[in-house]
Amino acid sequence: MAHTPHAVRLLALALCCLLSLTGCGSFGASVEDLLTAPALDDQQAAILDTVRSYADTGITLVYPKGGAYRNPITLQDIDGDDEPEAITFYTKKDEVKIHINVAKKMEDYQNGERWQVIYDIEGLGNQVNFIDFAHVGLLFYQNIIVGYSAFSEGGNTLVVYGFQSGELCETMIQNYTEVAYGDLDGDMFDELVLFNTPGDGAAGITADLYERVGTPEAPYLGKTAQATLDPSLVRLRRLSVDSEGQYRLVYADGLSGDNQMTTEALCYDGEKLYTLSQYERQRGSETDYLTALTRQNTELYSQDVDGDGHIEVPRLQKQQNDSLYQQGGYFVDWYSGSSGGYTYKRTTYEDDSFHLRVTLLSGWVGSVTFQSENDGSARTCLDAGGATVFSVLRISRSEDAVAYTSSGFKELGTYGSFTYLYKAGDSTLVHAASETEMAAAIEIKQ
Numbered sequence: 011m012a013h014t015p016h017a018v019r020l021l022a023l024a025l026c027c028l029l030s031l032t033g034c035g036s037f038g039a040s041v042e043d044l045l046t047a048p049a050l051d052d053q054q055a056a057i058l059d060t061v062r063s064y065a066d067t068g069i070t071l072v073y074p075k076g077g078a079y080r081n082p083i084t085l086q087d088i089d090g091d092d093e094p095e096a097i098t099f100y101t102k103k104d105e106v107k108i109h110i111n112v113a114k115k116m117e118d119y120q121n122g123e124r125w126q127v128i129y130d131i132e133g134l135g136n137q138v139n140f141i142d143f144a145h146v147g148l149l150f151y152q153n154i155i156v157g158y159s160a161f162s163e164g165g166n167t168l169v170v171y172g173f174q175s176g177e178l179c180e181t182m183i184q185n186y187t188e189v190a191y192g193d194l195d196g197d198m199f200d201e202l203v204l205f206n207t208p209g210d211g212a213a214g215i216t217a218d219l220y221e222r223v224g225t226p227e228a229p230y231l232g233k234t235a236q237a238t239l240d241p242s243l244v245r246l247r248r249l250s251v252d253s254e255g256q257y258r259l260v261y262a263d264g265l266s267g268d269n270q271m272t273t274e275a276l277c278y279d280g281e282k283l284y285t286l287s288q289y290e291r292q293r294g295s296e297t298d299y300l301t302a303l304t305r306q307n308t309e310l311y312s313q314d315v316d317g318d319g320h321i322e323v324p325r326l327q328k329q330q331n332d333s334l335y336q337q338g339g340y341f342v343d344w345y346s347g348s349s350g351g352y353t354y355k356r357t358t359y360e361d362d363s364f365h366l367r368v369t370l371l372s373g374w375v376g377s378v379t380f381q382s383e384n385d386g387s388a389r390t391c392l393d394a395g396g397a398t399v400f401s402v403l404r405i406s407r408s409e410d411a412v413a414y415t416s417s418g419f420k421e422l423g424t425y426g427s428f429t430y431l432y433k434a435g436d437s438t439l440v441h442a443a444s445e446t447e448m449a450a451a452i453e454i455k456q
Contacts, residue, residue, distance in 0.1 A: 054083050057096045060125040061111050068103035077140030077157075086143055088112075089173065090150035096125060097154060099138050108133040110156065110171070112178060129178040134167040135160045144191045144200040146222055147172040147181060147229050155202075157189065168204065170231060182220065182231040188262075190249040194219075195280040196256040202231070203260050203276065203283075205239075205246060215239040215246065215264075217276055219283045235283035239274045240300050242266045248311050254319025257349045259286070261312040261321050272304040273312050273323045275347040290351050299352055303345075310342070315358065316369075320346050322355055339364075339380050339389070360455075364389055365425050366402060367453040371443050374399070378439070391435075398435025402452060404428045425454050 050058060062069055071082035085094040096113045112129040135158030143152045154171040168189055170182040186204040194201045202220040216238055223232040245265045252258035260276045275286040287300040305326045312323045322344035339361040345352040357375045359368040366389055370378065378399060381390045391399040403419060405411065407429050411421060419431040432452055434440050440448070 057083055057098060057113055057125050060113050060127060061098050061100060064111065064127045064130060065100070065102055065109070069100040070103075072099040072101060072108050072138055074099070074138040074140050077142055079141050084141060086152065086154075088143070088152040088154060088178075089114075090152075095128075097141065099133070099141075101136070106136045106161075108136055108138060108158070110154075112154075112171075129171075131180075134158045134169055134183065137161065139166055142191075144170075144202070145193075145198070146170065146191075146200045146202065146220075146231060147174075149226075153181070155189075155191065157186070168202075170202070174228075184218075184220070187215070188246045188249055190251050190260045190262075192251040192253070192258050192260075194251075194258050194260070194278040197280070201278060203278075205249070205262065207245070214241050215243060215262075217260075217262075217283065219278055235278060235281070237276055237283040237285055239264075239285065240287060242300065243272055243274055247271070247308075250312055250314075250321050252320050253314075255348075259321065259347045261323065261347070263311050265308065266304065269308065270304050270306055271308045271310060272300060274300070275312075275323065275352075277347070277349045279349055286347050286351060293351065295351065297352075299345075307340075309362070310360070315344055315367075316356065322346050323352070327357070339366075339382070341370075359391075361389060362455070364402075364404065365455045366430075367455050369451045369453070371439075371447060371451055373439055373442055393437040393439050395437075397437040399437045399439050400432055400434050400448065400452070403431045403433075405431070420449070422449075422452060423454050425456060430454050 073082050074080055082099050084097045086097065087094045089095065093115055098111045098113070100109050100111065101107065102109065109130060110133050111127060113125040113127050116124055116126045118124045133156065137159045139157035139159055142155045144155055146153045151173050156169050156171070158167045158169065166186050168184050168186045169180055171178060172181040174181065184204055185206065187207045188205040189202060191200050191202045193199060199222045204218045204220065206216050208214060208216065216236060218233050219235040220231045220233050222229045223234065224230045239262065243264045244267050246262055247265060248263045250261045257277055257279060262274045262276070263271060266272050276283060277286060290297070290299050303323055303325050305324065307326070310324050312321050314320060315322050325343045325345060327341040327343060339359060341357060342360055343357050344355045346355045357370045359370065359380055368391065377394050379392050381392060388401055388403045390401045393399055402422070403414060405414070405428065407424060407427050411429055411431060414431050415421070419433045422430040422432055424430065434448060
């Protein structure tokens with residue numbers, strides 16, 4: 011049946027309403043995805059045929075709600091032979107329990123390559139929160155990490171699948187609210203940190219660390235350390251982990267009781283798991299970092315702002331201009347955490363409504379302000395004397411930029427329906443910076 015554009019819009023609206031009523035919007039499928047199912051490539055089609063044949067009934071593929079892997083079929087080498095295995099989530103006809111199926115590509119001298127199921131078991135829920143992979147067990151194997159939840163029950167269940175005695179099996183099952191993982195202590199194996207929010211109004215989110223213990227021949231995951239977050243943090247919003255360094259920290263951004271954002275950073279030194287705010291207090295720091303890092307902007311998360319593999323934590327500066335703050339611009343000091351506490355890294359100007367971030371160069375901190383044009387189409391950086399350091403202009407992508415580039419503006423890039431351009435001014439601060447430094451300091455926030 012042919013669909014008119016009006017009919018398609020009505021169908022899209024109906025789907026959106028249905029998703030909002032059922033709570034299924036968290037599956038991450040767009041309206042276009044729902045209207046037209048993505049076609050499978052030849053390899054995915056072969057995998058699906060293998061899973062369907064193994065299940066011996068009709069099946070429905072299940073999409074993870076979050077995480078880096080959002081497809082129901084994920085390819086990943088988990089046994090170290092440089093050939094990816096296929097991990098598929100599905101439900102059988104007339105059932106709600108999810109199955110996890112692992113298939114391996116085999117050589118068939120008569121029929122060529124084929125997929126063979128090596129593992130299939132019911133998962134612990136009817137929704138997949140995420141799937142990921144970590145190196146937590148045997149030396150040459152990857153573990154499958156899956157977060158499950160159920161429609162009718164509260165809480166999440168984490169299952170770690172791994173090889174034991176050559177067979178794939180469940181190696182750990184634990185309840186969790188949120189989970190983070192990475193090689194936190196530099197031993198080449200990943201640690202898992204499971205965060206749980208206590209019930210009955212009790213204070214203090216707990217963080218339990220699980221790591222590889224036992225013998226090299228028969229390792230297993232055991233809880234070896236625990237920490238309790240400051241009671242002022244009552245709800246987690248986002249977790250992030252350093253990707254570089256011997257001791258990689260876990261950063262927990264969350265909301266306080268009065269709905270302000272704050273950050274706890276956890277460090278594991280191979281023996282103890284502790285928070286940096288606790289460490290700073292014990293060493294007599296004059297700064298209460300947990301309070302200092304509290305911010306009203308609940309969308310300002312810890313992040314790697316300079317691409318060095320380390321997460322930086324934001325600390326809002328006192329606003330220099332109230333009207334500027336209302337327009338969306340504010341200054342942030344970023345701190346890097348380590349096993350020895352917090353260290354100041356850099357200062358940025360953040361403008362969320364304009365999608366602009368400026369890393370303040372040497373001599374700029376405390377010396378520059380930002381001014382917005384009345385129509386919101388430009389931001390101008392001024393030095394203490396009022397001279398222009400640079401201007402950033404935002405024009406429609408459909409507009410020809412030649413008129414601007416011919417007058418000295420240079421393109422920064424695009425965001426949404428806009429093209430961004432910048433031009434250096436005549437401030438003495440400009441002469442102290444190279445053109446490369448200036449361009450690198452100005453970033454469009456995606």
